[in-house]
Amino acid sequence: xxxxxxxxxxxRALGKFVTSPLRAQRPPCFDRQAREPINAAEDLSLPNGTPxxxxxxxxxxSLLNRLQLDDDLDGETRDLFVTVDDPKKHVCTxxxxxxxxxxxxxxxxxxxxxxxxxxxxxxxFDWLRNKLEESQPTHLIPPLPEKFVVKGVVDRFSEExxxxxxxALDKFLKRIADHPVLSFNEHFNVFLTAKDLNAxxxxxxxxxSKMGESVKYVTGGYKLRSRPLEFAAMGExxxxxxLKLGTIxxxxxxxxxxxxxxxxxxxxxxxxxxxxxxxxVELGEPLEGxxxxxxxxxxxxxxxxxxxxxxxLPVLREYILYSESMKNVLKKRDxxxxxxxxxxxxxxxxxxxxxxxxxxxxxxxxxxxCFNADLKADMERWQNSKRQDFRQLLMGMADxxxxxxxxxxxxxxxxxxxxxxxxxxx
Amino acid sequence: xxxxxxxxxxxxxxxxxxxxxxxxxxxxxTYTAYLIETRAVESQTEGxxxxxxxxxxxxxxxxxxxxxxxxTFSHIVVPPLPEKRAEFVWxxxxxxxxDPDFVERRRIGLENFLLRxxxxxxxxxxxxxxxxxxxxxxxxxxxxxxxxxxxxxxRLKALSATFRVKNPDKRFTELKHYSDELQxxxxxLLRVRARVADRLYGVYKVHGNxxxxxxxxSAIEREMGDGLQSAGHHMDVYSSSIDDILEEExxxxxxxxxxxxxxxxxxxxxxxxxxxxxxxxxxxQDLTSKKQQCEELATGTVKTFSLKGMTSxxxxxxxxxxxxxxxxxxxxxxxEGEEQLKSKNLEGRDFVKTAWADIERFKEQKNRDxxxxxxxxxxxxxxxxxxxIQVWTNAKECFSKM
Numbered sequence: 001x002x003x004x005x006x007x008x009x010x011x012r013a014l015g016k017f018v019t020s021p022l023r024a025q026r027p028p029c030f031d032r033q034a035r036e037p038i039n040a041a042e043d044l045s046l047p048n049g050t051p052x053x054x055x056x057x058x059x060x061x062s063l064l065n066r067l068q069l070d071d072d073l074d075g076e077t078r079d080l081f082v083t084v085d086d087p088k089k090h091v092c093t094x095x096x097x098x099x100x101x102x103x104x105x106x107x108x109x110x111x112x113x114x115x116x117x118x119x120x121x122x123x124x125f126d127w128l129r130n131k132l133e134e135s136q137p138t139h140l141i142p143p144l145p146e147k148f149v150v151k152g153v154v155d156r157f158s159e160e161x162x163x164x165x166x167x168a169l170d171k172f173l174k175r176i177a178d179h180p181v182l183s184f185n186e187h188f189n190v191f192l193t194a195k196d197l198n199a200x201x202x203x204x205x206x207x208x209s210k211m212g213e214s215v216k217y218v219t220g221g222y223k224l225r226s227r228p229l230e231f232a233a234m235g236e237x238x239x240x241x242x243l244k245l246g247t248i249x250x251x252x253x254x255x256x257x258x259x260x261x262x263x264x265x266x267x268x269x270x271x272x273x274x275x276x277x278x279x280x281v282e283l284g285e286p287l288e289g290x291x292x293x294x295x296x297x298x299x300x301x302x303x304x305x306x307x308x309x310x311x312x313l314p315v316l317r318e319y320i321l322y323s324e325s326m327k328n329v330l331k332k333r334d335x336x337x338x339x340x341x342x343x344x345x346x347x348x349x350x351x352x353x354x355x356x357x358x359x360x361x362x363x364x365x366x367x368x369x370c371f372n373a374d375l376k377a378d379m380e381r382w383q384n385s386k387r388q389d390f391r392q393l394l395m396g397m398a399d400x401x402x403x404x405x406x407x408x409x410x411x412x413x414x415x416x417x418x419x420x421x422x423x424x425x426x
Numbered sequence: 427x428x429x430x431x432x433x434x435x436x437x438x439x440x441x442x443x444x445x446x447x448x449x450x451x452x453x454x455x456t457y458t459a460y461l462i463e464t465r466a467v468e469s470q471t472e473g474x475x476x477x478x479x480x481x482x483x484x485x486x487x488x489x490x491x492x493x494x495x496x497x498t499f500s501h502i503v504v505p506p507l508p509e510k511r512a513e514f515v516w517x518x519x520x521x522x523x524x525d526p527d528f529v530e531r532r533r534i535g536l537e538n539f540l541l542r543x544x545x546x547x548x549x550x551x552x553x554x555x556x557x558x559x560x561x562x563x564x565x566x567x568x569x570x571x572x573x574x575x576x577x578x579x580x581r582l583k584a585l586s587a588t589f590r591v592k593n594p595d596k597r598f599t600e601l602k603h604y605s606d607e608l609q610x611x612x613x614x615l616l617r618v619r620a621r622v623a624d625r626l627y628g629v630y631k632v633h634g635n636x637x638x639x640x641x642x643x644s645a646i647e648r649e650m651g652d653g654l655q656s657a658g659h660h661m662d663v664y665s666s667s668i669d670d671i672l673e674e675e676x677x678x679x680x681x682x683x684x685x686x687x688x689x690x691x692x693x694x695x696x697x698x699x700x701x702x703x704x705x706x707x708x709x710x711q712d713l714t715s716k717k718q719q720c721e722e723l724a725t726g727t728v729k730t731f732s733l734k735g736m737t738s739x740x741x742x743x744x745x746x747x748x749x750x751x752x753x754x755x756x757x758x759x760x761x762e763g764e765e766q767l768k769s770k771n772l773e774g775r776d777f778v779k780t781a782w783a784d785i786e787r788f789k790e791q792k793n794r795d796x797x798x799x800x801x802x803x804x805x806x807x808x809x810x811x812x813x814x815i816q817v818w819t820n821a822k823e824c825f826s827k828m
Contacts, residue, residue, distance in 0.1 A: 237646055244643040251635045258632055262625035269618045276611045279604060282793045286800055293804075387650055391828040394657065398822035402815050409811035412804045419801045 081105045082177045082192065084170035087162045088119070097121050098162055100169060104192045110184065116193045122147070124197055125169055131187035132176070133328075138374035139182060140329050140382055142175035143321030144168070145314070164314050171318060179381070181374075227334060228372070234379060235330050242323040249316045252308060259305040263298060270294035289415040300407035307400045315393050319386065326382065333371045340364040431550035432541065436465045437559060439537035442529045443482070458529055459484045460536055464559050481562040485510065488536055491558050494569050495549060496691075497578045500698040501781035502549060503788040505542035506687030508535025514616035514679065516623040516672070527673075531680055538684070548784070591703045595778065601785065602696035609689035612682055619679060623672050634665030653828035660821040667817065671810050678806065681799040685792065692788070695781050702777055706770045713763040720756040723749055 086101040104116040125144055132141045145168035155161060176182045194200050227235075270291045277287030343361045431437075441461035449455045459482040488507055495504045512528050523529075540559070543549045554572065557565055640658030644651040 240646045241643075244639055244646075247639045248636070248643075251632060251639065254635075255629060255632045258625060258628040262622070262629055265618060265622045265625050269615075269622050272611065272615045272618055276608075276615065279607050279611065280793075283796055286797060290800060290804070387828060390650065391653075391825055394825040394828070395822050398818045398825055401818040402822065405811045405814035405818065409808060409815070412807040412811065416801065416804055416808075419797055419804065 079107045080177045080183055082173040084166055084173055087166050089157060100166055102192060110189060127201060128187060128191045132182060132185055135185060135187060136182060137332050138371045140326055140378040142172050143318060143325050144172055164310060168314055168318060231330060238323045238327050242320055245316055245320045252312055256305050256308055259301060263301050266294060266298050286419045289418040293411045293415045296411035297408045300404050304400055304404040312397055315389060329375060333375055336371050337368050340368045430547060431544040434467055436467060437540050437544055438463050439533050442533045444524060457484050460533055462559060490569060494554055494574050496694065497574045499549060501695060501777050502784050503691045503695055505539055506684060506691055507539055508532050509683060514620050516620040535680060591700055592707055598696050598699045602693060605689045605692040609686060612686040616679060616682055623675060627668055627672060630665050630668035633661050637662035650828040653824045657821045657824035660817050664817040667813055674806055678799060678803045699777060699781060702774050706774055709763060709767050709770055713760060713767055716756055716760050716763060720753055720760060723753050
């Protein structure tokens, strides 16, 4: 909050003036929303410009439905299962790319069939994510894996790269499928089911330019007077979170690097014992044993750093990107609030018009309220899954290390009898 | 080993002390002195005035003792001294001679050296060694009086010199070859081990960064906070555990180093044998040539082309008297040579016998020691693995509470 106040270099009085009516007007807004959920949903669909299917109850973002779905998520009533697997390489004259099989199993009425299987490539996922961002601006859209991890350095068609990406894409779709609102998105449905996604993409092109405008028009001009404390805190949290994850990512990479260098030395170390064993008679066997033991430790170490590279790093990266997505949504929220504040200010200047509150301002307020509610719900959901994911991730890291040490332990323990036999030398 | 010195007295190097003094050229120098303590095992020396049971020696005196032993007992694999300068260390360890860790490791090494000599069946009976342990003043003079330096064969020092021995003893040739290979394999091992230690140190220490970042991260988390904070603590523990692990491993490296230097001692025995064989062969050759000369003079025929043959042709024949006198001298020399050869042969046979006995003893000692060293190394690795499992299990428990 501290840095926000420095940004808002408006006179304090004005700031106070703006906040107070906001707070005063909140209760009636909630009242109305509860009474007319459909109305609120329609308002929300406005900035997109896309016709949202209002007949589907879940596609609206009304508080009522959201709450219901939240309950559903906690229970075990999942009805949409999506998996990404079977990557295939396609070599054409123009380009080479990978497609992934996207399999859907569902009992939802929005789907004609209980099961779908389509092939999609990275740019289709990218398209889906853009569409979701456009059509659900108030929601946190899960991140996609980066397009190129490191340009040129990474072989995009290597097995490891494709597998890591497949996992990330799988995670991406699963997160959407589990989301009470996003999973009902029309584009998501099309992505999962359409035989010819490209045809659909072209069809949507015409609408794209319009939507771009509607999202952009608030960008310039307004500065936020007072970001509600909780969102300011959320922003601050995300900044630190991303920073810390970035550090952890660097540490993890450094550890992997150190481990690989350690591995190089160990690989040289083991055979030296073997060479020595070749010179000796009585010590031959023990020395060979030590050499083999170090060899086993090498294998264990290799597995450890492989696991860390394939399982640990990608999750960290996903969450770094996730926090970026979250920050974007926060920014959009600020824009919507700024728009509302501007209108409120304009209204306040013409105090005499007070009695007839313009519907425009009211609509704007609704949008802010809905945005806040959506964002809070998403944040909460995100916090939950983050907690679970990190618990799993870090426990996994501990497990891998335990396994590594256990393998080495077994190796070293197994050579003790080899070293101890032949006691007649004494 | 029935009556080795160790049965009678206990020996230990119990302390090291930094000292400053003036050396031979009156230059200020700093050195380390080591306190040698000896104590009679059985108190049978009651009535007599008991010898000093503790005295100070510095490294250079140990060196003098070893050189004396090396020259005097050339048929013995003389135990080596610990390194003068720290070698094969990984970067974290200081290579400074005055570094307390290094001094401490050298103290252990010097004690080990004394124990090895004291438990050696032949070396332990040496008087100079005994006074090294018991007589503080005048010891150096005593060593020099033995004139061992005169006996020192300068040819032994010339490492590169190879003598063409016609009939080398196969066993010694093989042993020399073995000691060369042993030296190279152990030094390779030590070099790689130092690098392995370096890298391992890196792996552990980088984990320490998790400690900090987890703790910082925990500050902004609610439910996850406590788990992260305490897991961070375990990462700190993990990171610092490597210091003790590697310090302990240094002891293993020292055990290996002793055998690296033993390889040199082994080679010294081989070289000594080679030299003796060379001398023997030279003497034999000399004798044969003298015999040939003698025969030539007696028969008047020159079988081989020689300078003498040329001069005699140029300056005319010798008188029979002259020839007689020459033959006489030669015959005397031949007699002498034969005696010499006989004693050299005897000496050589004796050397081979005693040296080989000591080599056998050394081999047994080596097998036993190295097996023990490998066991303790494996035990070290096992304890490191257990520590690792412990720390990560603790960390996992913290994570599971998140």
